[in-house]
Amino acid sequence: MTCKMALRGIQDYLDDGLSGQETIEMDRHLEDCSSCRQALDEFRALQQMMRKLDRQPPPPDLELRIRVAASLHGERISLKRLVNELGDLMNPLAIPAFSGVFLTCLTFIVLLSTLFSGASLGSGDPDSALGLFTEPRARSLTMMPVVFGADLPFVTQPVTVKTLVGEDGRVIDYTVLSGPLDERSLEFLDRFLYFGVNMDPATFLGRPTVGTFVMTLSFYPTTQDRIDVRG
Amino acid sequence: MLNCEIGLDFLENEPALVDGLQVGSQEAFETLVRLYQAPIYNLAYRILGDSAEASEATQDAFVRIYKGIGRFRGECGLKTWIYKIAVSASLNRRRWWKRWKDNVPISLDSPLPSYGESSRFLEVPDRGQSPEAACSRRETEHTVQRALDALPAEYRTVIVLREIEGLSYEEIAETLSISMGTVKSRLWRARSQLRQRLRGLID
Numbered sequence: 001m002t003c004k005m006a007l008r009g010i011q012d013y014l015d016d017g018l019s020g021q022e023t024i025e026m027d028r029h030l031e032d033c034s035s036c037r038q039a040l041d042e043f044r045a046l047q048q049m050m051r052k053l054d055r056q057p058p059p060p061d062l063e064l065r066i067r068v069a070a071s072l073h074g075e076r077i078s079l080k081r082l083v084n085e086l087g088d089l090m091n092p093l094a095i096p097a098f099s100g101v102f103l104t105c106l107t108f109i110v111l112l113s114t115l116f117s118g119a120s121l122g123s124g125d126p127d128s129a130l131g132l133f134t135e136p137r138a139r140s141l142t143m144m145p146v147v148f149g150a151d152l153p154f155v156t157q158p159v160t161v162k163t164l165v166g167e168d169g170r171v172i173d174y175t176v177l178s179g180p181l182d183e184r185s186l187e188f189l190d191r192f193l194y195f196g197v198n199m200d201p202a203t204f205l206g207r208p209t210v211g212t213f214v215m216t217l218s219f220y221p222t223t224q225d226r227i228d229v230r231g
Numbered sequence: 232m233l234n235c236e237i238g239l240d241f242l243e244n245e246p247a248l249v250d251g252l253q254v255g256s257q258e259a260f261e262t263l264v265r266l267y268q269a270p271i272y273n274l275a276y277r278i279l280g281d282s283a284e285a286s287e288a289t290q291d292a293f294v295r296i297y298k299g300i301g302r303f304r305g306e307c308g309l310k311t312w313i314y315k316i317a318v319s320a321s322l323n324r325r326r327w328w329k330r331w332k333d334n335v336p337i338s339l340d341s342p343l344p345s346y347g348e349s350s351r352f353l354e355v356p357d358r359g360q361s362p363e364a365a366c367s368r369r370e371t372e373h374t375v376q377r378a379l380d381a382l383p384a385e386y387r388t389v390i391v392l393r394e395i396e397g398l399s400y401e402e403i404a405e406t407l408s409i410s411m412g413t414v415k416s417r418l419w420r421a422r423s424q425l426r427q428r429l430r431g432l433i434d
């Protein structure tokens with residue numbers, strides 16, 4: 001076997017594509033020819049190096065993003081079910097695990113400030129004073145990807161709403177205390193509050209119960225590739 | 232096969248999965264996403280060399296799969312079909328992305344592109360190695376990715392499918408709709424160029 005033939009066979013050798021006879025001839029040539037041997041060693045080292053590369057783990061939110069993206073292209077995946085799961089992603093423990101969520105045209109940074117909570121039930125209620133009643137709490141609303149079609153305008157000014165939060169932590173009803181009241185803004189708030197918000201419900205004697213929660217929201221649509229989550 | 236996480240049980244269930252996908256079953260699509268998001272993301276990452284772009288490409292690929300599954304006729308396997316879509320989504324993304332980011336086509340003789348932005352995505356998970364080992368692993372990783380990135384797209388795709396995804400020549404030929412001869416010659420060119428570029432590492 002000549003060096004030229006040997007070099008031509010290296011790739012098959014690497015990919016286990018040589019016949020028994022060809023392998024024997026190749027081995028014989030390699031024994032005598034240090035330059036072909038070196039070439040094979042280098043190709044083999046390259047192959048090993050590439051095969052040992054770590055698989056890049058996908059970002060933790062990718063699966064959800066895929067499903068959101070797919071849902072926007074058909075009705076087959078229920079939007080409502082997806083937004084339920086967004087609530088899980090918003091679990092405060094989950095946030096440090098990924099520092100960028102990217103849903104083009106879909107992501108809003110929501111700044112939330114709690115003015116007071118349990119307003120109607122809490123303050124004057126003797127149960128609250130005795131510590132039997134706990135008020136609803138926002139799990140984490142500092143950054144909330146909300147699933148909206150790109151067609152829906154968003155609310156640009158801060159809105160203060162009083163929400164009635166059910167035993168399951170979902171908003172049952174709300175009233176706008178201050179902020180825009182036109183139909184489109186309300187449509188936006190409907191979607192956000194009914195689908196995008198997930199809270200820890202109020203409790204009475206340790207059992208979830210209905211409570212009220214007042215918050216101020218500011219929405220910032222983002223067109224950046226990522227949002228850094230702080231705090 | 233290197234990509235052993237696409238396990239046997241999946242292959243056994245493939246007809247059921249395809250049926251489910253074609254009648255629009257949400258569960259089937261979710262199963263598909265769970266099975267393939269990691270391999271597709273990894274493939275896209277190696278082709279694109281950037282984590283954010285790879286996420287986008289993976290998303291694009293699944294949307295195309297979602298919309299196109301009705302047209303899947305099973306002439307090739309589901310895996311090949313999915314890889315075909317994933318490669319094309321990645322290359323598309325790359326064309327678009329390169330045009331905006333660099334505005335310069337990558338030629339064989341050009342120096343390795345620099346990766347200010349993407350290098351921070353190349354962190355590899357700590358597997359309990361010493362900091363030195365982890366560090367040198369990262370460096371290797373970075374250098375290999377840069378070398379891959381400097382290859383012409385058609386060579387890079389072939390070698391990624393072969394060495395990183397573990398596809399056979401036949402599967403690569405089917406995935407890329409090229410002949411076996413072309414697979415072999417592109418693979419050989421990719422290997423030869425990588426050998427030159429990575430000589431420092433493989434000594």
Ligand SMILES: [Zn+2]
Nearest residue numbers: 003006033036
């Ligand atoms: Zn020789």
